Amino acid sequence: MAGADWETGNPRRGSRRLVGAALIAVIALLFVALLRGGLDRPDPEQGLTINDRDQEVSEEAPGTVGLAGREPLQYANSGWWFCPGSAPIAAHIDRRFYPPTHPQPPPDGRRPVACFADASAAAAAGYSLAPAPAGTQIAGGxxxxxxxxxxxxxxxxxxxxxxxxxxxxxxxxxxxxxxxxxxxxxxxxxxxxxxxxxxxxxxxxxxxxxxxxxxxxxxxxxxxxxxxxxxxxxxxxxxxxxxxxxxxxxxxxxxxxxxxxxxxxxxxxxxxxxxxxxxxxxxxx
Structure with missing residues (x-):
């Protein structure tokens, strides 16, 4: 009689109830995890924007302007700007560049927009050689x-x-x-x-x-x-x-x-x- 009660009576029904409750709890946990995962998932467009910005910063070394230009230097405690010896070509806001040998450069100390290593780099960045005074000839630079x-x-x-x-x-x-x-x-x-x-x-x-x-x-x-x-x-x-x-x-x-x-x-x-x-x-x- 006791065995029959075990097979068909309350003990079996209690075990099934425990299993069902456990399954419901697992399903609920999975559902909550999915909801949280959906909230934490990054927006595809936002992710691309962040990656692009990070890539631009990594491509340009500190102190550079664009891929080839460098930022000008300034004498301490003065308003006098100049281009370093490694990038002596000064490009200005008029979209023209001036070699250090130019006979008619901008006013002394004016801040260049960027500095380039040579004329070809300045031209590739969209600047043109500043015209020289009438009668001037360029020979061997x-x-x-x-x-x-x-x-x-x-x-x-x-x-x-x-x-x-x-x-x-x-x-x-x-x-x-x-x-x-x-x-x-x-x-x-x-x-x-x-x-x-x-x-x-x-x-x-x-x-x-x-x-x-x-x-x-x-x-x-x-x-x-x-x-x-x-x-x-x-x-x-x-x-x-x-x-x-x-x-x-x-x-x-x-x-x-x-x-x-x-x-x-x-x-x-x-x-x-x-x-x-x-x-x-x-x-x-």
Missing amino acids: VYLVPTELFLLRCQAAADALGHAVPCPRRLPYSPRTAQCPGVGPQGCVVRRASDESFFVEARGFPLPQGRCPCEASVVVAAARTGRLPQVAGDPGALRSRRRWRSGGVTSTVSVAGASDAAGALLRAVVEGIEMVAPSEQAEGL
């Missing part, structure tokens, strides 16, 4: 500008030497980097014990980055043939030269460096040479 600076001295040198001299009428910017060895009207005449010559040198003008590990230099000289002294500038320095002879006088132009850019600068300076002959008054003496 150097800006050559017209000048009347030496005309009077060239005439004085020709009168003193008694022969024509090669007068530079176009020099690297700024032309005031060019000097004669002496002072006064005849400052470009160099006199030694056995000879005398005409001599002008432009030194220290800005060169494009990486152009030459030497100091920028252009030398223009002339003397009676066979009497032209060494005019190569620094001893041992590589230079590009052009010489020509006319009327018993040897003239020469040389520039620092032996690259294609140095050759282009040499040709441009030679093309801007004007031979200045002695004046009639000097010839009559």
